[in-house]
Amino acid sequence: MSFFRNLTQKINQALKSPAPAVRFSAPPSNNFNVRPVEPAEEMIHKVKPVEIEGTRVGCDGGNGPLGHPMVYINLDGKEPQPCGYCGLRFVQKHGHHHHH
16 A cells, blocks of 8 residues: 555655656757658659560569559550559550550
């Protein structure tokens, strides 16, 4: 029972004390700031589109279990087509257009 009496006394002392019960320290320095310097959208556009011979490509992120679900991307257009998960872009190689 003395534990609770001591605890109650400490709480009462803390409530009566003019000093703050919690002391705030200065924010940590930015030495370990892990935020990217530029947005991911800008970084992925610096990666050259992957040239594919066919009209369709499957992308799973390329990292096995660390990748993403398989998606298939249609490359019929001339513009690079991005993967909706990782943003990697694919384009059909010139001279390899499939004719129906």
